[in-house]
Amino acid sequence: MVRKLKVMGAALFFVACGTAVPLHAQQSLSPPAVIPSDPGEYVARAGNCVACHSVPGGKAFTGGLKMMTPLGVIYTTNITPDPETGIGDYTLEDFDRAVRLGVAKDGHHLYPAMPYPSYAKLRPEDVKALYDYFMKSVPAVKQPDQPSDIPWPLNIRWPLAFWNLIFADDKPYADKPGHDATWNRGAYLVQGPGHCGACHTPRGPVFNEKALDESGIAFLAGGPLDNWSSPNLTQAVNTGLGRWSAADIAAYLKAGHNDHGTAFGSMIDVINNSTQYFTDADIAAIAAYLKSLPPAREPASVTAYTYDPATAAALHATPLTQAGAVTYVQRCESCHDSDGSGSAPYLPALAGNPAVLDNDPTSLINITLNGSARIVVAGMPDAYRMPQFRVTLTNQEIADAISFTRAAWGNKAGPVTADQVAAVRRETNPASDKIEILRMK
Numbered sequence: 001m002v003r004k005l006k007v008m009g010a011a012l013f014f015v016a017c018g019t020a021v022p023l024h025a026q027q028s029l030s031p032p033a034v035i036p037s038d039p040g041e042y043v044a045r046a047g048n049c050v051a052c053h054s055v056p057g058g059k060a061f062t063g064g065l066k067m068m069t070p071l072g073v074i075y076t077t078n079i080t081p082d083p084e085t086g087i088g089d090y091t092l093e094d095f096d097r098a099v100r101l102g103v104a105k106d107g108h109h110l111y112p113a114m115p116y117p118s119y120a121k122l123r124p125e126d127v128k129a130l131y132d133y134f135m136k137s138v139p140a141v142k143q144p145d146q147p148s149d150i151p152w153p154l155n156i157r158w159p160l161a162f163w164n165l166i167f168a169d170d171k172p173y174a175d176k177p178g179h180d181a182t183w184n185r186g187a188y189l190v191q192g193p194g195h196c197g198a199c200h201t202p203r204g205p206v207f208n209e210k211a212l213d214e215s216g217i218a219f220l221a222g223g224p225l226d227n228w229s230s231p232n233l234t235q236a237v238n239t240g241l242g243r244w245s246a247a248d249i250a251a252y253l254k255a256g257h258n259d260h261g262t263a264f265g266s267m268i269d270v271i272n273n274s275t276q277y278f279t280d281a282d283i284a285a286i287a288a289y290l291k292s293l294p295p296a297r298e299p300a301s302v303t304a305y306t307y308d309p310a311t312a313a314a315l316h317a318t319p320l321t322q323a324g325a326v327t328y329v330q331r332c333e334s335c336h337d338s339d340g341s342g343s344a345p346y347l348p349a350l351a352g353n354p355a356v357l358d359n360d361p362t363s364l365i366n367i368t369l370n371g372s373a374r375i376v377v378a379g380m381p382d383a384y385r386m387p388q389f390r391v392t393l394t395n396q397e398i399a400d401a402i403s404f405t406r407a408a409w410g411n412k413a414g415p416v417t418a419d420q421v422a423a424v425r426r427e428t429n430p431a432s433d434k435i436e437i438l439r440m441k
């Protein structure tokens with residue numbers, strides 16, 4: 001499996017040849033995941049170390065995941081406590097320096113594909129718990145690291161020290177006065193272990209996140225992410241979380257679903273391996289913190305989405321003339337419905353969905369071409385997922401169907417061209433239809 005970060009090409013993908021089975025019967029969500037009782041294992045879940053430092057089917061934390069960086073391909077490393085090939089000879093101080101400051105035991109600087117600029121905010125007690133967990137509870141596995149494929153002279157690592165001076169901060173999170181304990185806990189989890197900004201904050205020209213906390217307006221404002229568009233997590237009313245309640249955010253992070261949408265793309269990794277394991281109190285803290293972020297990347301004059309019944313009425317009339325409407329009725333309506341309401345929370349609504357309203361249609365194109373991987377909560381894979389239309393629909397048909405959904409039911413987002421679909425098609429592959437669970441034990 002290849003994971004690429006921002007800036008570049010294709011990554012985790014999708015399949016799904018689904019038969020369209022509308023789900024109108026109410027189904028209960030699967031029971032929640034068991035929350036780790038070991039505090040270090042909890043921090044490892046919060047930091048989602050397993051998603052990068054493992055490959056599907058491999059042993060946990062032995063590394064080997066291929067990652068694209070702007071400089072070339074690198075591989076994650078073995079962080080099991082094997083003294084020869086892993087981090088068995090790391091002291092707590094060495095571990096702290098690697099995880100928070102991006103410097104390995106032998107002194108070489110890590111590429112910021114390892115999200116140490118976020119982990120820098122980890123509190124000493126959490127670093128200690130994490131260290132104890134890795135040293136005592138993770139089985140040691142002998143597996144040498146794979147060298148990076150970055151060519152000379154770009155593979156020279158000392159310039160990273162200057163990068164760190166400019167873009168990274170080495171201080172653990174300190175509670176901000178004027179905010180309550182819940183807000184501060186949420187801020188800590190989002191900015192520190194959860195490294196949400198690594199995907200949700202737009203990056204600058206040298207791979208730097210444009211802001212590492214809420215003092216910067218670009219913080220969590222969304223942007224291009226490896227053939228997805230990472231959504232805006234600020235309170236922007238249409239393209240952000242402005243219309244999601246704190247309970248909606250909590251449901252999404254715990255189970256991957258709510259009445260507004262369903263997780264897809266690289267967010268599936270985050271829900272499958274990380275946020276489902278958070279305590280309800282921590283999930284509520286994250287939701288409270290996100291609800292406090294002022295709207296970014298949306299004009300203040302924008303009017304909030306309201307449902308328009310005209311589209312559903314038009315779809316029931318014959319003959320249909322609009323090209324996108326015909327494709328929608330034939331290929332999409334059985335799951336997403338003529339009124340765009342789907343059957344939430346399993347089959348997502350497209351009416352008013354922030355992903356559909358996003359100015360950047362890359363995620364919509366990608367999921368329609370390639371389908372979605374599976375959300376797995378408490379070991380139970382989702383029954384429904386988005387099929388791929390890569391083979392059955394042309395670029396023009398996909399462009400028309402997406403343009404139709406972006407202008408239907410009161411949605412007001414711009415049309416998509418066949419060229420835009422062709423560009424994403426070239427860069428991506430169908431989602432895997434395997435149910436991939438990374439085990440930590």
Ligand code: HEC
Nearest residue numbers: 047048049052075076077079098104105110111113114115
């Ligand atoms: C987004 C992917 C990603 C996540 C999440 C991640 N890492 Fe890493 N990590 C990397 C990469 C890539 C490297 C190697 C960087 C390099 O070679 O420059 C690395 C390197 C390391 C190293 C240095 C290892 C060595 O061999 O010297 C340690 C220690 C480490 N990570 C620990 C962690 C821990 C603990 C977590 C969870 C809190 C974590 N990582 C989460 C990508 C990640």
Ligand code: HEC
Nearest residue numbers: 194196199228230231261262263264265266267270354355
């Ligand atoms: C590996 C990249 C990655 C990381 C890390 C990540 N996300 Fe996401 N996230 C995405 C992508 C891609 C989507 C788009 C999928 C979707 O809308 O369901 C998304 C969607 C979301 C959504 C739904 C927004 C919407 O408008 O539909 C929320 C809420 C969210 N993420 C919260 C978080 C939080 C909180 C964290 C940190 C704990 C986080 N994400 C970390 C990639 C990531």
Ligand code: HEC
Nearest residue numbers: 018019020021261262264331332335347348372384385386
């Ligand atoms: C078999 C049922 C099914 C059909 C048919 C279907 N979808 Fe989906 N779609 C889903 C499911 C389920 C998801 C949620 C992602 C997941 O879990 O796979 C989804 C997600 C989406 C999303 C992202 C919204 C979100 O919040 O997750 C868009 C956009 C979308 N579908 C558009 C379409 C279009 C356009 C068509 C027709 C070309 C279509 N879908 C046909 C089941 C379907």
